[in-house]
Amino acid sequence: MARLEFWxxxxxxxxxxxxxRIEGLAKxxxxxxxxxxxxxxxxxxxxxxxTSPFNLYPAKGAYMWRDMERxxxxxxxxxxxxxxxxxxxxxAARLAVYGLSKGWGAAFSKAVFRSEFGNGYSIDDANLxxxxxxQSGGDAEDAxxxxxxxxxxxxxxxxxxxxxxRGIFGSPSFLTESGELFWGNDRLEQALSxx
Amino acid sequence: MARLEFWxxxxxxxxxxxxxRIEGLAKxxxxxxxxxxxxxxxxxxxxxxxTSPFNLYPAKGAYMWRDMERxxxxxxxxxxxxxxxxxxxxxAARLAVYGLSKGWGAAFSKAVFRSEFGNGYSIDDANLxxxxxxQSGGDAEDAxxxxxxxxxxxxxxxxxxxxxxRGIFGSPSFLTESGELFWGNDRLEQALSxx
Numbered sequence: 001m002a003r004l005e006f007w008x009x010x011x012x013x014x015x016x017x018x019x020x021r022i023e024g025l026a027k028x029x030x031x032x033x034x035x036x037x038x039x040x041x042x043x044x045x046x047x048x049x050x051t052s053p054f055n056l057y058p059a060k061g062a063y064m065w066r067d068m069e070r071x072x073x074x075x076x077x078x079x080x081x082x083x084x085x086x087x088x089x090x091x092a093a094r095l096a097v098y099g100l101s102k103g104w105g106a107a108f109s110k111a112v113f114r115s116e117f118g119n120g121y122s123i124d125d126a127n128l129x130x131x132x133x134x135q136s137g138g139d140a141e142d143a144x145x146x147x148x149x150x151x152x153x154x155x156x157x158x159x160x161x162x163x164x165x166r167g168i169f170g171s172p173s174f175l176t177e178s179g180e181l182f183w184g185n186d187r188l189e190q191a192l193s194x195x
Numbered sequence: 196m197a198r199l200e201f202w203x204x205x206x207x208x209x210x211x212x213x214x215x216r217i218e219g220l221a222k223x224x225x226x227x228x229x230x231x232x233x234x235x236x237x238x239x240x241x242x243x244x245x246t247s248p249f250n251l252y253p254a255k256g257a258y259m260w261r262d263m264e265r266x267x268x269x270x271x272x273x274x275x276x277x278x279x280x281x282x283x284x285x286x287a288a289r290l291a292v293y294g295l296s297k298g299w300g301a302a303f304s305k306a307v308f309r310s311e312f313g314n315g316y317s318i319d320d321a322n323l324x325x326x327x328x329x330q331s332g333g334d335a336e337d338a339x340x341x342x343x344x345x346x347x348x349x350x351x352x353x354x355x356x357x358x359x360x361r362g363i364f365g366s367p368s369f370l371t372e373s374g375e376l377f378w379g380n381d382r383l384e385q386a387l388s389x390x
Contacts, residue, residue, distance in 0.1 A: 043254075047251075047252050056242075057242050057364060059238075059359075059362050059363070059364040060364050060365075062362055063362060063364065063376055063378060066375075066376070067377075067378075070375075164254075167254050167257055167258060168254070169252060169254040169255050169258065170255075180261075180265075181258055181261070182262075183258060183262075184381075186379075186381045186382065187381065
């Protein structure tokens with residue numbers, strides 16, 4: 001079965017609908033999804049950005065929030081703009097990396113996005129994340145320990161390094177086995193048909 | 196009949212497939228297209244950019260050129276990357292504004308995009324533009340005079356001011372009569388269904 005890598009950063013708005021759509025669409029296309037959490041912060045920093053381009057460029061930001069409303073309404077996904085943006089998704093990403101090695105990482109990743117952009121919650125809250133781990137079938141205590149081991153932290157750093165090396169500059173990004181890169185929720189279908 | 200404004204800058208790569216696709220898709224959707232050339236340069240400048248973000252951010256640029264190849268291949272549109280990017284589209288935009296008042300502006304706009312990204316030609320060349328005016332049913336001598344009158348130059352500046360006022364920050368952009376903004380060639384279908 002063909003595989004498609006789904007690269008995502010938890011602070012990214014458009015990664016929310018992508019995360020909610022990818023499994024159903026991939027199943028129909030007979031493509032296996034490989035969930036690849038990474039951090040956009042270091043990549044943005046290397047471009048000279050200290051925050052999200054949606055904050056740096058207000059017209060782009062205003063458009064994005066309206067666009068998210070429309071997209072979520074169209075998909076019948078709950079949407080609530082969080083009070084702060086972008087959020088710190090470091091612990092969530094470490095938990096996702098750990099969870100993917102334990103089998104609950106995809107469910108957890110969707111739960112994080114739903115909490116953040118469906119409910120407007122703060123995803124840097126360890127108590128919330130512990131609850132989401134448990135809801136996703138993981139052991140919350142074990143996960144909070146496993147997420148911050150040197151090995152797990154390195155795995156996330158390494159994923160971020162690989163993302164940059166592959167030419168990834170935004171989230172969501174989709175990478176086919178042949179190295180074709182697609183950027184953006186609205187390119188998911190095209191990425192699957194290339195995969 | 197519903198109307199959809201198509202805002203475009205001639206230096207913009209993704210505006211090429213949008214310009215080639217919009218009339219057929221709009222006809223099927225029973226939507227009237229209003230062609231609105233404008234200049235992105237002043238809008239980019241107000242964001243602190245001195246050139247295209249595709250040049251400022253190399254990973255984004257590399258992605259865009261590969262993406263353009265794929266998109267044009269998928270649409271069976273010729274594609275040739277011009278030697279220089281972004282090109283100076285000022286005279287072309289002034290001619291388009293003038294041509295739209297004379298009835299040949301849409302055909303001319305498509306011809307400019309095809310020359311620039313289908314053939315890789317330099318669109319700041321007045322001789323080339325004169326030929327494209329003539330091919331589009333205009334009078335080239337009259338057009339080159341009409342494009343640079345104060346009234347016509349002001350009309351383009353005014354369009355650029357209105358674009359910024361409407362929240363437009365990139366090209367192609369589509370604006371419905373109710374004020375819904377869509378950005379990007381891949382949003383054309385969605386914009387038409389909102390129109």
